[in-house]
Amino acid sequence: MGRKAEAAKRRDLNGRMEAFQARCHEAGLRVTPQRTAVYQVLIETDEHPSAEMVFRQVRQIFPCISLDTVNRTLMTLSDMGAAFIVPGSGDAKRFDANLEDHQHFRCVKCRRITDLYHESPEEALVPKTLPPGFTVLRSTVYIEGVCNLCQKVQD
Numbered sequence: 001m002g003r004k005a006e007a008a009k010r011r012d013l014n015g016r017m018e019a020f021q022a023r024c025h026e027a028g029l030r031v032t033p034q035r036t037a038v039y040q041v042l043i044e045t046d047e048h049p050s051a052e053m054v055f056r057q058v059r060q061i062f063p064c065i066s067l068d069t070v071n072r073t074l075m076t077l078s079d080m081g082a083a084f085i086v087p088g089s090g091d092a093k094r095f096d097a098n099l100e101d102h103q104h105f106r107c108v109k110c111r112r113i114t115d116l117y118h119e120s121p122e123e124a125l126v127p128k129t130l131p132p133g134f135t136v137l138r139s140t141v142y143i144e145g146v147c148n149l150c151q152k153v154q155d
Contacts, residue, residue: 042097048113050092107147
């Protein structure tokens with residue numbers, strides 16, 4: 001990654017951290033170092049980590065943090081709209097801090113989750129007509145199949 005790309009990524013991460021802090025204040029929550037570390041792990045990855053995966057990374061910074069604290073923090077982030085739970089099929093909950101409209105592809109072999117972007121997400125995600133009084137807050141598309149890496153192993 002070039003210097004300009006790294007600088008742009010740093011600006012994006014800083015902007016997301018500022019927005020996170022504002023969301024915490026709006027929700028009446030303190031911006032604790034542990035909460036910040038959990039959120040930072042989420043925004044610095046595109047792996048859609050489980051609570052266990054986040055726990056292993058945050059524990060490098062806060063060795064005494066518990067898995068329960070990380071799990072409750074992730075659920076709080078979801079409740080306050082700073083992240084969301086990726087829909088799944090029986091595995092551990094996976095989390096995503098990418099709030100842009102996008103879809104997910106989950107490999108049934110390696111369980112990797114990849115972000116997909118539809119040219120016009122509102123057309124792919126929201127029906128043209130809704131019953132009176134209904135308001136869409138979030139719509140998700142979850143696709144399962146075999147990823148390119150697992151395809152190569154098969155061939």
